[in-house]
Amino acid sequence: MNVPGTVKKILIADDEPDILEIIQYNLQNEGYEVATAKNGNEALDEAKRFNPDLIILDIMMPGKNGIEVCNILRLQPAFNDTLIIFLTALSDEGTEVKGLETGADDYITKPVSPKVLVSKVNALFRRIIKEDTGTLQIGDLIIDREKYIVTYQGTDIILARKEFELLALLAGKPGKVFLRNEILNQVWGTEVIVGDRTIDVHIRKVRQKLNLDCITTVKGVGYKFDL
Amino acid sequence: MNVPGTVKKILIADDEPDILEIIQYNLQNEGYEVATAKNGNEALDEAKRFNPDLIILDIMMPGKNGIEVCNILRLQPAFNDTLIIFLTALSDEGTEVKGLETGADDYITKPVSPKVLVSKVNALFRRIIKEDTGTLQIGDLIIDREKYIVTYQGTDIILARKEFELLALLAGKPGKVFLRNEILNQVWGTEVIVGDRTIDVHIRKVRQKLNLDCITTVKGVGYKFDL
DNA sequence: TTTGCAGTTAACAATTTGATAATACAAAAC
DNA sequence: GTTTTGTATTATCAAATTGTTAACTGCAAA
Numbered sequence: 124m125n126v127p128g129t130v131k132k133i134l135i136a137d138d139e140p141d142i143l144e145i146i147q148y149n150l151q152n153e154g155y156e157v158a159t160a161k162n163g164n165e166a167l168d169e170a171k172r173f174n175p176d177l178i179i180l181d182i183m184m185p186g187k188n189g190i191e192v193c194n195i196l197r198l199q200p201a202f203n204d205t206l207i208i209f210l211t212a213l214s215d216e217g218t219e220v221k222g223l224e225t226g227a228d229d230y231i232t233k234p235v236s237p238k239v240l241v242s243k244v245n246a247l248f249r250r251i252i253k254e255d256t257g258t259l260q261i262g263d264l265i266i267d268r269e270k271y272i273v274t275y276q277g278t279d280i281i282l283a284r285k286e287f288e289l290l291a292l293l294a295g296k297p298g299k300v301f302l303r304n305e306i307l308n309q310v311w312g313t314e315v316i317v318g319d320r321t322i323d324v325h326i327r328k329v330r331q332k333l334n335l336d337c338i339t340t341v342k343g344v345g346y347k348f349d350l
Numbered sequence: 351m352n353v354p355g356t357v358k359k360i361l362i363a364d365d366e367p368d369i370l371e372i373i374q375y376n377l378q379n380e381g382y383e384v385a386t387a388k389n390g391n392e393a394l395d396e397a398k399r400f401n402p403d404l405i406i407l408d409i410m411m412p413g414k415n416g417i418e419v420c421n422i423l424r425l426q427p428a429f430n431d432t433l434i435i436f437l438t439a440l441s442d443e444g445t446e447v448k449g450l451e452t453g454a455d456d457y458i459t460k461p462v463s464p465k466v467l468v469s470k471v472n473a474l475f476r477r478i479i480k481e482d483t484g485t486l487q488i489g490d491l492i493i494d495r496e497k498y499i500v501t502y503q504g505t506d507i508i509l510a511r512k513e514f515e516l517l518a519l520l521a522g523k524p525g526k527v528f529l530r531n532e533i534l535n536q537v538w539g540t541e542v543i544v545g546d547r548t549i550d551v552h553i554r555k556v557r558q559k560l561n562l563d564c565i566t567t568v569k570g571v572g573y574k575f576d577l
Numbered sequence: 578t579t580t581g582c583a584g585t586t587a588a589c590a591a592t593t594t595g596a597t598a599a600t601a602c603a604a605a606a607c
Numbered sequence: 608g609t610t611t612t613g614t615a616t617t618a619t620c621a622a623a624t625t626g627t628t629a630a631c632t633g634c635a636a637a
Contacts, residue, residue, distance in 0.1 A: 368601080551597085
């Protein structure tokens with residue numbers, strides 16, 4: 124989701140190649156990782172593959188339009204936290220209200236200067252990132268996501284990187300059950316493909332090192348953290 | 351600040367009484383609690399007193415202008431999480447970028463229809479609140495779809511995956527009778543083909559674990575949830 | 578080169594869950 | 608009162624999922 128230190132990923136969907144290119148250039152310049160799609164269906168496919176943090180959607184596109192895409196995405200729990208911005212030439216009030224009520228986070232009308240767009244994107248991320256960065260403290264357990272240090276009752280616990288990221292992810296939302304897919308996406312990313320046992324083994328290592336019964340298996344679903 | 355279930359508080363600062371009134375009316379209509387300020391200094395005072403969740407700031411105001419106000423607020427930890435929207439007639443690119451970089455969460459240029467403004471405000475809160483759409487509560491029974499936990503009168507009840515999904519489905523619309531076909535489609539999907547008795551058995555398991563007479567059989571039709 | 582560690586996979590055991598069949602039961606229809 | 612239809616219950620077996628150990632790979636430090 125928002126693993127600190129990770130480059131934020133943005134998917135842009137627009138049927139005009141020029142616009143696609145301009146936006147892509149400006150966002151990459153700002154340090155974001157960018158993927159593009161030329162129509163609604165492509166956007167859906169890319170969203171699944173690329174697992175972006177933010178999707179910028181044109182509304183009028185061949186195939187599925189932006190609002191349809193947004194609707195479809197919002198129905199899937201995996202894209203619940205994904206930011207969505209509509210970027211469109213349609214400036215009528217009805218469409219804008221509808222777009223926002225569909226679950227989008229912002230609605231920007233073309234034409235818009237690249238600088239302004241980048242600023243809006245930054246503003247959106249700034250707000251979200253605040254919530255899950257820094258150090259976590261759950262009972263006697265302290266997880267410092269910046270220093271990569273875990274401490275339990277005063278003593279440090281050495282975790283390997285994947286182990287740490289796994290723990291940090293789960294502990295970030297105590298009680299929430301993370302599906303195996305979610306874990307794979309967040310910790311391993313969408314590029315690498317690893318087997319299911321990999322998660323188990325890392326879970327086991329974390330449990331062993333923490334020597335603390337805090338990671339619960341929810342059979343058929345995933346894992347959760349609870350102290 | 352963002353305690354769920356609380357009415358959200360919004361502070362509007364603008365030197366034009368008409369605008370102030372129109373916005374106030376529309377936001378109150380939407381269920382928000384609203385306070386107003388006529389200039390920059392008043393905005394700062396009200397912010398401290400009223401402790402709003404969102405501040406809508408005009409930029410050009412007597413005394414301190416909106417950007418100054420935003421800067422001052424952002425320096426105080428107490429207002430770190432407060433949402434800030436600039437609402438202004440200044441539509442030049444430089445000001446907008448500057449405004450957003452000051453730490454505002456959105457920048458809306460006048461004129462804007464009240465409906466659109468309300469939609470944007472809603473969208474902003476929706477993202478921040480992290481609405482508890484995941485949890486159902488029916489009487490003493492709590493079903494947390496995110497945490498995969500069922501609680502009845504404070505005690506947890508462990509359900510297997512299918513059992514959980516079955517209960518979550520039925521409890522999602524209390525009173526509605528779900529046909530056996532509906533249940534099969536929702537819980538088992540269209541790919542797998544299972545017999546009719548399978549539903550009965552799972553219903554029975556849920557009833558047994560809940561030890562609560564909440565799933566009613568509608569003979570020849572299906573099942574419904576009712577507490 | 579050797580050693581050690583992180584990350585991954587393989588193989589198998591242990592456990593949980595899901596599905597079915599057989600039977601029992603209840604209510605409506607005849 | 609018997610038959611029919613539909614549901615509940617139980618036991619049982621099959622399938623899926625996870626835990627655990629051990630081994631393999633690549634890399635970097637000693």
